[in-house]
Amino acid sequence: MRTSAYLQRMLAGSIGVWMVLSVVSPPRSIAGSRGDTLALTLPGCIRMAQEHGPAGEMARQSYRSKEQSHRAFDAGFLPQLSLSGDAPGFYRSINSIVQPDGSTTFEQQRQASSSLGLQLSQKIAATGTELSLFSGLNRIDLIESDISYYRSTPLTLSLRQPIFSINPLACCKFISYFNS
Numbered sequence: 001m002r003t004s005a006y007l008q009r010m011l012a013g014s015i016g017v018w019m020v021l022s023v024v025s026p027p028r029s030i031a032g033s034r035g036d037t038l039a040l041t042l043p044g045c046i047r048m049a050q051e052h053g054p055a056g057e058m059a060r061q062s063y064r065s066k067e068q069s070h071r072a073f074d075a076g077f078l079p080q081l082s083l084s085g086d087a088p089g090f091y092r093s094i095n096s097i098v099q100p101d102g103s104t105t106f107e108q109q110r111q112a113s114s115s116l117g118l119q120l121s122q123k124i125a126a127t128g129t130e131l132s133l134f135s136g137l138n139r140i141d142l143i144e145s146d147i148s149y150y151r152s153t154p155l156t157l158s159l160r161q162p163i164f165s166i167n168p169l170a171c172c173k174f175i176s177y178f179n180s
Helices: 002-024 042-052 054-075 168-179
Strands: 080-098 104-124 129-142 147-160
Touching: 042 054
Parallel strands: none
Antiparallel strands: 080 104, 104 129, 129 147
């Protein structure tokens, strides 16, 4: 039902364009042999209306919008690479330190710490699982003694699987399939 109404509107618009162009374009007898006339046929008018008319442009823009929306949704299922880090943070404190003889002394401590991490993750829509790999490095500098400590996490593999809940990834993929 919607298709026939759409075709009727397109045909009416095409006939309207044809009529306007036939009025604007001078007849062959007036134009003579200058070659500035435009011969129009009904199929040509329909083609021009589809290519340059507002309904055709709206249909093209709607298609492009849905295509970009679908690409953006699918991008969420591509592997994600993220780099995280903390700029050096400086800390200064006065701490009580118990000496071997039982007395307590208060000493100033200054330190700087920073960290850097790299993570690669992949979502699996069929099961709702997220699989990720992580590697990181932390550095602590004791400023008074010029000593640096490093702590590394060479590789961490993690698997996140929802057990007692619905699979939101599969539901979103299902809905996206019908929206496009």
